[in-house]
Amino acid sequence: MKKIFVLILLSMIVLPSGYAQKSTNKKGVAKFKKQNNKSKKKTKLRAKVKKQFKPRNDFAFGIGNLSQFINKIQDDDSGGKRFLDIEPVFLFYDNYFFKEKFIISTDLGFTIPKSGRDENIRRFTFYTNLLLGYPLYFQKHQKLILKGGLGLYFTKLSADGGSQSLGNGTDTIDFPLPNGSSTSQNLVTVLGTEYYFGRDFSLRFDTLTYNLGDSEARAFSLFLSANYHFKVKKWFKF
Secondary structure: OHHHHHHHHHHHHHHHHHHHHHHHHHHHHHHHHHHHHHHHHHHHHHHHHHHHOOOOOEEEEEEEEEEOOOOOOEOOOOOOEOOOOOOEEEEEEEEEEEOOOEEEEEEEEEEOOEEOOOOOEEEEEEEEEEEEEEEEEEOOOEEEEEEEEEEEEEEEEEEEOOEEEEEEOOEEEEEEOOEEEEEEEEEEEEEEEEEEEOOOEEEEEEEEEEOOOOOOOOEEEEEEEEEEEEEOOOOOOO
16 A cells, blocks of 8 residues: 555656656757757848848949049149049959958059040049948849048140240240150059949949148049959859
């Protein structure tokens, strides 16, 4: 009789704890499955977004205009200064999307040699930029990218020599003109934007700052271009 009583007592103690453990295990499995399903849904959503808005590395050709040294160059005899200038530019550059968050861009551009206010002196500018960009707005066929970096600008002035007659009261005097060429170089700070409209076209607007740390010698130039982008299927990887 005592044995039967002991067995009944043990069953009353052991069975509830076993049921409780079984119930706890079931809740743990259900919680794990729920978390796993959420994780799978997030992974699928990320893959879908990445596939839909996958950035495209490209190479671009652009035609634009460079207005150099705004409000710094005297334009007439009365002391007026030029604000904007027409100086056509041909531009080649690439956009490499680094980890889909940043863009590394290298530019190579040059102007068409032309004469300024003095028709005897020709000016030719060529440059290269190294820029880092960040997409402010990113959709499938529309992107707005903020770019900034440094550029190295070379300006070549050339003349064929000879002389030029200038008025001196009632008479004229012949002044000699330089013969040959000279090239100056400037380290420039570049800040600009690029807006893609459609898959293959974009507009760029850049502000160039010369002598950023010198308030007296500081000067600004503006650049605007329309660009066509060529798809690059294979690209170097970091």
